[in-house]
Amino acid sequence: MVDRDRDKAAESRRILERISREADTGGASLVSRATKRARNHVSATDADQDDWIEQWGTRIGRVLGLAICVGLLVWLVMFLLRGA
Template sequence: MKDDDTVRQAKRTLDRIGEEGGLSATPVMKSTANSVRDHFTAEDADKNDRVEVWGTRIARGLAILAFAGLVLWMVGQVSG
């Protein structure tokens, strides 16, 4: 019986927080997605210097590939 009361109270609390905007994940996810997009499209690079923009994009793309390769190598080491 006590577990049911605890569950009901937790649901009420979550509903209240959700109504107040505390658990609104959508704006946070949109903000994060926009930040990641801006990072990999080199929005912080000088727009007048096309070489810098493309160099930044290429370097960040290669960094993703290197990170993915490192993760795969580490998983192989742990599982093998």
């Protein structure tokens, strides 16, 4: 019974330490982290850096997707403000 309690306590400490490490942001705010993630996503940092066609194709596709999303959002706001 004592070994079981000791194992549970050790596991709890490991879980809490892992959560603490994951939650530690190094002082970066939520906005700055979100901005960095969005910039990295649009600039295609996750694409193959050796294949320039894939890299530029990914960038163009993501920028077009962002532009379409913003355009639809503007259209929706204008539609709702007209009282339709």
